Amino acid sequence: MEHLQAELKGNVLTSDHDSGEAYTTALRRNSDLSTLPAKFIVQPTVYEDIPLVIAYATSHTPPLEIAVKGGGAHSSTWASSDGGIVIDLSKLNKVTLADDQKSISVQGGALWGDVYEVTSKAQVDVVGSPLWFVGVGGFTLGGGYGPLSGEYGLAADNMLSATVVLANGQIVKTSNTEEPDLFWAIRGGGGQFGIVVEFVFKTHPYAGPFASGIIAYPGTEFTNVLNIIREWKTTQTPAERLTVTFSRPAPHSKPSIALLPGALHDTDGARSKTVFAPFRNGNGSVKPVFEKIVTVPDMLTVSHGADASFAHAPRRLAIRGTFFSDFFPELLTAVWEKWVAFTESSEDVRSSGVLWDLTSPEKLVQVSPTEMALRVREPHYWMAVQGRSTTDASVPAAKEFTESTARLVREKNAELSGRDLGWFVNMCQGDENPEDVFGENLPRLRKIKAKYDPKNIWSKGLAIEPLFE
Ligand SMILES: Cc1cc2nc3c(=O)[nH]c(=O)nc-3n(C[C@H](O)[C@H](O)[C@H](O)COP(=O)(O)OP(=O)(O)OC[C@H]3O[C@@H](n4cnc5c(N)ncnc54)[C@H](O)[C@@H]3O)c2cc1C
The missing domain is CATH 3.30.465.10 (Uridine Diphospho-n-acetylenolpyruvylglucosamine Reductase; domain 3)
Incomplete structure (x- = not known):
């Protein structure tokens, strides 16, 4: 290892006293469930450091596992390694x-x-x-x-x-x-x-100014809110976005349906004022308990605002999610009932939430399913289930909830739309069948894997078996 450090421009961190604190910091991920104790963490500062790390790892018998960390946000352990090397790219951020x-x-x-x-x-x-x-x-x-x-x-x-x-x-x-x-x-x-x-x-x-905000209703108004969303969807343009969330805000922790509206080109707040009016006035049938929409100048501000909402959430987080074809009120209702029952079952998992992204699919369907590896190009949206636990003991239940809810969405969507859209790689955990993620693109991906990584050095993540011709 000393030999490797001497060759590198970047640093090698280990759990020993020389790099202890820096090592612990570098192990940290967005979810505590994603952290594993690496043998070494290498932080390259030039691209040429990386081939040296690969050579070092593969010189061992058996080779040391290599994990690659980008931002560390994925809720799996794909960017971490138990006993192997993590190539932490955080210093390559220009x-x-x-x-x-x-x-x-x-x-x-x-x-x-x-x-x-x-x-x-x-x-x-x-x-x-x-x-x-x-x-x-x-x-x-x-x-x-x-x-x-x-x-x-x-x-x-x-x-x-x-x-x-x-x-x-x-x-x-x-x-x-x-x-x-x-x-x-x-x-x-x-x-x-x-x-x-x-x-x-x-x-x-x-594309600014950007509207960003929250409009929250009590769960007792769930059906009315879905009706407003359904009507709103008929007038949505690609510049407007709505994220529907199920959460239990403090201090009462009662089920709540909170909408996170977003809009581009919101000059003087005019677009958001008009477009999101049905949610503010509830079409005469329901009033929000809380609403705030602000118009901010840039994406930097939008992204900081969104981060702030996670600041106090429990750090044991498991995420799964999938695609859905359309805004089906039956689908959201089935998940709402499951989520209410689960978060009622124990205080430890009460912060678990569900998120439905309703960005217009107008642009992404213009790409053919075989133009690149990402194949889902018919109209669709994506959703995520966030299983959050305050104790280690409640982690298995939260994981089971995320898994069974994502499965429910996939199955119910297929039933309602006649289309099975499979899994979304950014929301996978690694135990999914790759065919369900990549579909007809899998054989080509396997051949490309055989060409560029025949020995499966990049073994972490959603496994794609090399296919040799
Ligand atoms: C709170 C939250 C909200 C999210 N919202 C969205 C959303 O709105 N839209 C969306 O599409 N996704 C969303 N995601 C999913 C997110 O895009 C994925 O988790 C993504 O993998 C995070 O990237 P990362 O680099 O931070 O992850 P990491 O955990 O660092 O890495 C994830 C995987 O990518 C690999 N990887 C990372 N960087 C590189 C690289 N440079 N070269 C090769 N491999 C690399 C890692 O090896 C690992 O397998 C969200 C996730 C969270 C936690």
Whole structure:
């Protein structure tokens, strides 16, 4: 290990007294359930550090496991290793806007907050996460649905090129014209093909000011609120977004349905005032117990506001989620009843929540299902179940709740729509059948895996078996 450290520009952290505190900090993930005790954590500062780490890990018999950490937001243990090496990309987080401002280059360990620091100053926009702390790496490799997706599609749809460190240590550029198979695979195929050390994204003209807020109703008004949403959906444009959440706010912890409205181009607050009026006045049938919509200048502010909402949530978090085809009130009602019963069952899991993202799918359906690894291109939305527990003892119950609820959504959606949309890689835990994630794109992904990672060095994540021809 000393030999490795001597060769690297970046640092190697271990649990010993030399790097103890830095090591503990670097192990930390968004969820405590995602943390594992790595043997070494390497924090590369130049791309050339990474091939040296791969060579070191593979020189062992058997090879040391390698995990790659981007932002550390994924709720699985994919970015952590028990006894292996973590390549922590956090020092590779530089963001550079092109001189013509039409594209932006983002290093693989940057957070969306790092990107918004730059885009907000320059008054351009990019498709990214609504949350400051989510990593650009994991988010984009799994597709990436964000506030601008209604107008501009997914983060993966906006990737122009990337620089990737391959399993054999080579550092390659990839785009539609360079290593095109690799480029196809990393747009939705996850982190199974190499370490993306640099992404280049298309930028868009300033999409602000942005409306962002919360409108909350008591759970007793659940059916009325669904009726308002159903009517509102018929007039929604790609510039408007609604996230429907099930939560139990303090101090009473009673079931509540809270809507998180968002809008682009909200000049002087005019758009949000009109568009979200039915939720404020309840179409005469229901009034919110709380409502606040603000108009802010940039995505940096939006993303900080969203992060703040998680600040006091329990840190034992398990997430699963999936796609759904349309706003089916029966589907939301089935999940509401399950969620109310589960969060009633024990105080330990009362912070568990459910989130339904209703961003317009208008743009993302314009891409064909085989244009890149992310194949779900018919009209759809995504949802997430967040199982939060305050004690270790309640973790299994919260995990079971997330798993069975995501399954319920997938099955009920298939029943209601006649379409089985499978699983969404960014919300997977790793025990899913890859065929249910990648469908008809799986055979091509397996061949690309055989070409770029024949020995399965990138073994963490949603396993894609190499297929040798
Ligand atoms: C609170 C919350 C809200 C979310 N909201 C959204 C949302 O609105 N839309 C959406 O699409 N997703 C959302 N997600 C899911 C999120 O996009 C995924 O969890 C994503 O994987 C996080 O990326 P990360 O880099 O922070 O994760 P990490 O935990 O660091 O990594 C996740 C996976 O990606 C791999 N990886 C990360 N960076 C790289 C890289 N540079 N090269 C190769 N592999 C890499 C890791 O090895 C790991 O397998 C949300 C997650 C949370 C926790």
